[in-house]
Amino acid sequence: MPGKIIDRYDHVPVTKEDLDWAELITLDLSEYEKPGGKQALVKKLEHAVRHVGFFYVKNFNISQEEVDRQFALGREFYALPLEEKLKYHNADDLVKGEYNGYRPAGHRILGNGIKDNVQVYNIPKFDGFHQRQQPAVLSDNITEIEAFSRKCHTEVVEKLLRLFAILLELDDEEQLVRDHQYDVRGEDHLRYMHYAARSAEENKKVGSLYSPGHTDLGTVTLLFRQPVAALQILNSEGDWKWVRPQDGTITINTCDALTALTGGLIKSSVHRVHTPPADQAHVDRLGVLYFARPNNHIVLDPIANSPLLNRLGLTQNVFTELGQHLTTEQWVKVRQTQQQRRNRDVKVSHDGKYTYGSKDLEILPGLDAKVYN
Template identity: 80%
Template sequence: MPSRVDRYDHVPVTKENLDWAELVTLDLSLYDQPGGREVLVKQLDHAVQHVGFFYVKNFNISQEEIDFQFALGREFYSLPLEEKLNFHNADDLARGEYNGYRPAGHRILANGIKDNVQVYNIPKFDGYHPRQQPSALLEHISQIEAFSRKCHTEIVEKLLRLFAILLELPDENQLVRDHQYDVKGEDHLRYMHYAARNAKENEQVGNLYTPGHTDLGTVTLLFRQPVAALQILNSEGEWKWVRPQDGTITINTCDALTALTGGFIKSSIHRVHAPPQDQAHIDRLGVLYFARPNNHVILDPIQNSPVLNRLGRTTNAFTEIGQHLTTEQWVQVRQTQQQRRNRDGKITTDGKVSYTPKDLEIIPGLHAKVYS
């Protein structure tokens, strides 16, 4: 019988007056109503072309189910380090295999300061990613799988159909077929833990937990947690805080979707900033779901989109250097670059970030970007 898991209580939100981003909220209760999808697509259009971030609400996953995942994340990170390290393999990370555990301090963030983030990734339950799990999670693996599948069916698939309508594809299920849950792919659920730093360490890394970057998949789902830290770079080049909205999930669009749409859908630029003063002492626990095209999908621009053809969106960063990468190839080379341990990074006190070209090379001719 599974062990009892204590209820997860979220900490209070910040009381500081931060410069919050203005983001659209898609009400998915409209999705099956007459004309509802057209309303949602109109809302989505501006968000994905300019910012790449938006909220969704009424997504058929209860707060109780979400809080249980936060509780499981808390239980995992409460384990002794030596037990968590049983699920860590540095050689796997170096090869771009990112599932399992990554301890804090695995990488140098910049200025000789190690990162403060622990990550535990659970691959989707498609039958292609067998992994050992700690008993704290294995006892509840059926609930974890149910939650993972609901993320896909209740949110990801609906968004994919909305994207298909936006792109005027002849079949609104075209993108869904390229993102099937039970077909081999790199989707995963993540429990993510940022340890609070002291003020001196924060200053040494420009008050950043993670520098500005884009995600590599289709969309990322960030379940609401109240420690303010996520910031986005808006179309005016300004960093804005993302407010934790009750009853919502924050969604961002990512590199694979940008590649498939020839840059029409923006890969959102975001970073994790040190929390405001009234939350600076609090560790930050996140629950996220990362959706990606199935492994066999070639990340060339979609050819049968009237929108992309009208706009001449027929190339992307891969095809322009003569590459036609599958999702599996893209994930492997991007993760290999992301997991490099010895980065000679520099961050100024005002958050300007720089790394060497070698650190940022993904494949010859293609480099990752870090945003300040």
């Protein structure tokens, strides 16, 4: 029997509101293979990764049709009845830091008694170590999903890793690529993410946020163009700026594991998800993302053979300062366990400041997660 025919995905119109947009650089990956192209891209990238943590890439060899097909598959998954989606959810797994599969909305209290409005479906990379049952709408299209996942890695992630290696003055620009091999056990995953529109009254109770300010835990996150404005970044001046949905781009942010590997040189970007502007506030927001992480066995100590890090004295990080030498697998487990913890009722002040209960933010003894609000 042939699978269900999936209708084309039509993106909603962009906002017409006059928002305070962030000024972010765009890396043109068509320059990558040209003579001197990688060096020119590194020169453009350096300020962004050291001070902002966000940038765009374009011309990344994944067609808009391929991207829209993933949005369509995400739409079809979220259109399933809740009882069907819940077959791919395991609350006990979340407690243990296992995050693949489905997480329903309302798993956590966002603040002032309001539960989160986010559904997540994570598809682990196809490395042979993460066998999972998928709903029919996805299993019928799993070959195409795998191809997309692999292209995210080879066409975007690996190219960025080589640029980071050049920035770090490593002798071998393949060094970081070897630490992020797709077919070696790791925690990379593709995500379909759904934010349900909320009432103005509920939004007000949680400081008009869908998700408070935070950093991601891996190497880089790829966010495919999302026309419902909601993503905001915290710039170096301490101001929140909206991230514009630019045609034909992926928004990239750098994350905690990369910050650890570079002794803090590369900034783990601080971002949050705000309620959309007035002309989009009634629209549900669907996202397609790819999360890249070092392979599970990689120890997240600062890279010892980087001339740049050694010259700058960046030989410690938040883990090593606590006497910890965490592998990626260990870091993902403790961080995800903290993130998925059913926290106590968080308090949100009238001006949007979040206050958490004791231990809600503890990742390890001596290391707490930061909420930037």
